[in-house]
Every structure is written in C-alpha cells, then in structure tokens.
Amino acid sequence: MQYWSQTKINAFQKTLLTWYDQEKRDLPWRHDHDPYHIWVSEIMLQQTQVQTVIPYYQRFMAVFPTVAALAAAPEAELLKAWAGLGYYSRVRNMQKAAQQLIEDYQGIWPQTANELQKLAGIGPYTAGAIASIAFGQPEPAVDGNAFRVFARLFEIDADIAKPQTRQIFYDLIKEVISVERPGDFNQAIMDLGSSYMTAKNPDSAHSPVREFDQAYLDGRELDYPVKTKKPRPLPVDYFALLVKTPKGYLFEQRPNRGMLAELWTVPLIKWDELTAEPETKLLPELVALTAQQFAANTGIQLTPALIGGKPVSHTFTHQKWQITLLYVELAQVPDLSYFPGRVVMPADFAELALPKVQLKIWQRYQQLRQQ
DNA sequence: GATACGTGGAT
DNA sequence: TATCCAAGTAT
Known part of the structure; x- marks a missing residue:
C-alpha cells in the first residue's frame, strides 16, 4: 500500500x-x-x-x-x-x-x-x-x-x-x-x-x-469496492391465521430471540413444521394440519378456511416468506392461558409493535374482505 | 469468520 | 419480479 x-x-x-x-x-x-x-x-x-x-x-x-x-x-x-x-x-x-x-x-x-x-x-x-x-x-x-x-x-x-x-x-x-x-x-x-x-x-x-x-x-x-456477493434469501412458506373474535383479532408475541423478536403478529405457522414434505401435500390437508398443530400448541380449536389464493410475500435479508392467509371466526374469545397472545380490536393495533410483514398481512386481508 | 438479523429504494 | 445496495453488530 x-x-x-x-x-x-x-x-x-x-x-x-x-x-x-x-x-x-x-x-x-x-x-x-x-x-x-x-x-x-x-x-x-x-x-x-x-x-x-x-x-x-x-x-x-x-x-x-x-x-x-x-x-x-x-x-x-x-x-x-x-x-x-x-x-x-x-x-x-x-x-x-x-x-x-x-x-x-x-x-x-x-x-x-x-x-x-x-x-x-x-x-x-x-x-x-x-x-x-x-x-x-x-x-x-x-x-x-x-x-x-x-x-x-x-x-x-x-x-x-x-x-x-x-x-x-x-x-x-x-x-x-x-x-x-x-x-x-x-x-x-x-x-x-x-x-x-x-x-x-x-x-x-x-x-x-x-x-x-x-x-x-x-x-x-x-x-471498486471489491465485494463478494451474499446468498439469496431462501423461500419459507407460512400460514397466517386471522382469528376474529367478538373482542378483536388474535395476536401473538414472538419469542425473545430470532426473527422479529418480541414483536406482535397474527399466529404464523411454518409449513415445514406441519409435515416433513409439505410440497407433496394438498392445500386442504395442510390447512387441517395447521388447525391440529395450533390446537396442540395452544389448546385452541379452530376450523380455518383459505381466504386468498396468492400468498403475501415479504423478503428479509436471508429469508423470503410466502404467507397464505387463513380465516376463522370464533363466537367467543378462547382461553388464552396457554398462548403468548391477546385479542386486539383494529382500533387498538397502535398499542402493539407491529413489523412490516404484519402490516402487509392486514392490508391483504382488508383487500380480500372487500371483494 | 460465516451467518443471522428488517426494511425501502433504485434499476 | 429479481437483485443489489444503504451511516453494522452479535454470535
């Protein structure tokens, strides 16, 4: 030099x-x-x-x-x-x-x-x-x-x-x-x-x-500068559960480490936590597995239905999330004793720290509801 | 020393 | 849409 x-x-x-x-x-x-x-x-x-x-x-x-x-x-x-x-x-x-x-x-x-x-x-x-x-x-x-x-x-x-x-x-x-x-x-x-x-x-x-x-x-x-390239974000498939109750929508607080730690989203279920080979399954089967998994984790019984064909896409530095929306309406607020979450009215969303991916999910849900 | 960790803008 | 880039740090 x-x-x-x-x-x-x-x-x-x-x-x-x-x-x-x-x-x-x-x-x-x-x-x-x-x-x-x-x-x-x-x-x-x-x-x-x-x-x-x-x-x-x-x-x-x-x-x-x-x-x-x-x-x-x-x-x-x-x-x-x-x-x-x-x-x-x-x-x-x-x-x-x-x-x-x-x-x-x-x-x-x-x-x-x-x-x-x-x-x-x-x-x-x-x-x-x-x-x-x-x-x-x-x-x-x-x-x-x-x-x-x-x-x-x-x-x-x-x-x-x-x-x-x-x-x-x-x-x-x-x-x-x-x-x-x-x-x-x-x-x-x-x-x-x-x-x-x-x-x-x-x-x-x-x-x-x-x-x-x-x-x-x-x-x-x-x-200049000389800079080697980074790997592309890997696709990860999720379901998002939009659970409507008389007192608002169900949200969960994410774990205190990892992606979006301690921020709030609607419940997100990774497809490959449902089954080893999600790509071999049909969508209705994966939805049923989602309900099973959610009940096992939270004690909350759901019968969700698909509400949109095209997934919400959100790209992070190293992951690309493809999120398929599911919807279910409950007649009453479920028991949340075994679930790190709460129900929130849309007017009160500002009380929560919401990441951009959650805002995207909500926007898409609103669009689909108006059709 | 790789890898994880968000989002928005430019092309 | 895909890709790269933008006043980095922790592990």
Missing part, C-alpha cells in the same frame, strides 16, 4: 472539508454534538437510509429525550418507537447500553473508541463515529461509504465483505483523517459516498475529490 505524501493528504483534507462546509446536508442530528443525539442517529442509520431514519429519529427524541429516559423505558414503548425500522435488536441493545452508561459510567460518556465499544450494540464503526463526531477524537468511522470512497481513491483490491479487510481501511484512514476536524472529515466521507461516489451511477466527474480518485482517473470506479 502506497500512502499519499503529507502534502497530498493536506490538500485532500482541505478540498474535502471546504466542500463539506458548503454542501453538507442539514440533518436533525447535526444540530449539535450531543453524544446521545449522535449515538441514536448512528444506530438508526445502520443499514438504513437517511430519509427513512429522519421521522423515526424525531419521534424517538420526543419520546426518549435523554439517556435516562431511554434506560427507564418500558420495552413495549421501546419496540413501538422502533417498529418498522427493522433490526430490532438494535433498540434492545441501545437500552442495555443506556443502563450500562448509568450504572457503570455514572452517566458520564466514555470518550474513546475502545471504551465506547464496551457498550451494547456499539461496534467499531459506531464507536469511531461517536468518538470523532461527539468528542473530536481522530478516529476513523469505517462504514460502507468509507469502504467505497477509499477503495476508489486508492484502488484497494481487498474484499470488503471479509471482516479482516476493515483493518486495512482503518489503518489507511488513520493516516489521512483530519486531526483538527475528525468528525467533519468522517461525515464528509459519508456525504461524498451518498452523493458523487455512490455504488451505482456515481458522478465522479463532478466529485470535489475527483483529482484524488485514482479509480476515476483510470476509468475504473465501478470496479
């Missing part, structure tokens, strides 16, 4: 920061350097786009304005504030970290990246972001943007999908980061990566740092 001369580093910093001073985005978490504000925004922004985060950030700050408020929040309120954002362990870890801050650090934020990483949910990237933005430490914040921008500037061929590659970029950025304005430097790289130096359709020709961009100068910017 050949690094730049100090003269070139100085020129790069000046060009980058001058551009940032003129063109930086006005974002809600850029109004001050409060570590709580920086932290919440950085956690929300993990694998999530800015425009998605903004309304969540504003609501979250209104409900949980301080570390102490977050530490003391009931988990149901926490999950409701996060519902729809995804990666729900982020918010549970954030509450753990808030409690760590109060109990282990007397409410005083540690200011180094190493100490920050001891807090739940704060890894190397987020530690670098908080240390640099909130505390002015010359610490790289190596996110997807930094990988892409520096891979192009230096034509780095290491595969950014591999964990050990992070060290290469960390060491490189450590050499070129502005010691006077490390937080602005890191944020400028992120703004650059989401404007001129995007993954697809970059506009390197108008980038403020085009003369430092070796991949652009060589006409090879689309060759």
Whole structure:
C-alpha cells in the first residue's frame, strides 16, 4: 500500500472539508454534538437510509429525550418507537447500553473508541463515529461509504465483505483523517459516498475529490469496492391465521430471540413444521394440519378456511416468506392461558409493535374482505 | 469468520 | 419480479 505524501493528504483534507462546509446536508442530528443525539442517529442509520431514519429519529427524541429516559423505558414503548425500522435488536441493545452508561459510567460518556465499544450494540464503526463526531477524537468511522470512497481513491483490491479487510481501511484512514476536524472529515466521507461516489451511477466527474480518485482517473470506479456477493434469501412458506373474535383479532408475541423478536403478529405457522414434505401435500390437508398443530400448541380449536389464493410475500435479508392467509371466526374469545397472545380490536393495533410483514398481512386481508 | 438479523429504494 | 445496495453488530 502506497500512502499519499503529507502534502497530498493536506490538500485532500482541505478540498474535502471546504466542500463539506458548503454542501453538507442539514440533518436533525447535526444540530449539535450531543453524544446521545449522535449515538441514536448512528444506530438508526445502520443499514438504513437517511430519509427513512429522519421521522423515526424525531419521534424517538420526543419520546426518549435523554439517556435516562431511554434506560427507564418500558420495552413495549421501546419496540413501538422502533417498529418498522427493522433490526430490532438494535433498540434492545441501545437500552442495555443506556443502563450500562448509568450504572457503570455514572452517566458520564466514555470518550474513546475502545471504551465506547464496551457498550451494547456499539461496534467499531459506531464507536469511531461517536468518538470523532461527539468528542473530536481522530478516529476513523469505517462504514460502507468509507469502504467505497477509499477503495476508489486508492484502488484497494481487498474484499470488503471479509471482516479482516476493515483493518486495512482503518489503518489507511488513520493516516489521512483530519486531526483538527475528525468528525467533519468522517461525515464528509459519508456525504461524498451518498452523493458523487455512490455504488451505482456515481458522478465522479463532478466529485470535489475527483483529482484524488485514482479509480476515476483510470476509468475504473465501478470496479471498486471489491465485494463478494451474499446468498439469496431462501423461500419459507407460512400460514397466517386471522382469528376474529367478538373482542378483536388474535395476536401473538414472538419469542425473545430470532426473527422479529418480541414483536406482535397474527399466529404464523411454518409449513415445514406441519409435515416433513409439505410440497407433496394438498392445500386442504395442510390447512387441517395447521388447525391440529395450533390446537396442540395452544389448546385452541379452530376450523380455518383459505381466504386468498396468492400468498403475501415479504423478503428479509436471508429469508423470503410466502404467507397464505387463513380465516376463522370464533363466537367467543378462547382461553388464552396457554398462548403468548391477546385479542386486539383494529382500533387498538397502535398499542402493539407491529413489523412490516404484519402490516402487509392486514392490508391483504382488508383487500380480500372487500371483494 | 460465516451467518443471522428488517426494511425501502433504485434499476 | 429479481437483485443489489444503504451511516453494522452479535454470535
């Protein structure tokens, strides 16, 4: 790895920061350097786009304005504030970290990246972001943007999908980061990566740092960063049970680990938990098995019927759910002693933390009912 | 060091 | 529709 001369580093910093001073985005978490504000925004922004985060950030700050408020929040309120954002362990870890801050650090934020990483949910990237933005430490914040921008500037061929590659970029950025304005430097790289130096359709020709961009100068910017592909999501078949009772629809709270942990959905039954080879069965047979399985698990007897031909489809990072809707109406609310759930009127759905897949199921159900 | 973990936008 | 990408972390 050949690094730049100090003269070139100085020129790069000046060009980058001058551009940032003129063109930086006005974002809600850029109004001050409060570590709580920086932290919440950085956690929300993990694998999530800015425009998605903004309304969540504003609501979250209104409900949980301080570390102490977050530490003391009931988990149901926490999950409701996060519902729809995804990666729900982020918010549970954030509450753990808030409690760590109060109990282990007397409410005083540690200011180094190493100490920050001891807090739940704060890894190397987020530690670098908080240390640099909130505390002015010359610490790289190596996110997807930094990988892409520096891979192009230096034509780095290491595969950014591999964990050990992070060290290469960390060491490189450590050499070129502005010691006077490390937080602005890191944020400028992120703004650059989401404007001129995007993954697809970059506009390197108008980038403020085009003369430092070796991949652009060589006409090879689309060759960087090098990143191996991930496997596609595997299809998983489910039935969703829409159980209507006089006091509302039946919902269950999902287990405290795994997909959508502790969020609420209507009961979902995996086809391959009904039988070893669901693809060999006819649909009516699988529906009957669903009722059997549900009765065995909950003590609740049902005679559900199919209500729609086309399944609801919802794709996660590594699973693609195909959900067939079943419907049954009960004359009275069943005994819920052996079931981690409750019945809820549609007007009260807002009391629950509902993932997007549940909203899709409900939308489809409403459409089908109107026909 | 692979893999699990959500969602929305762009093409 | 399929695919990839977006301010990653925990296990």
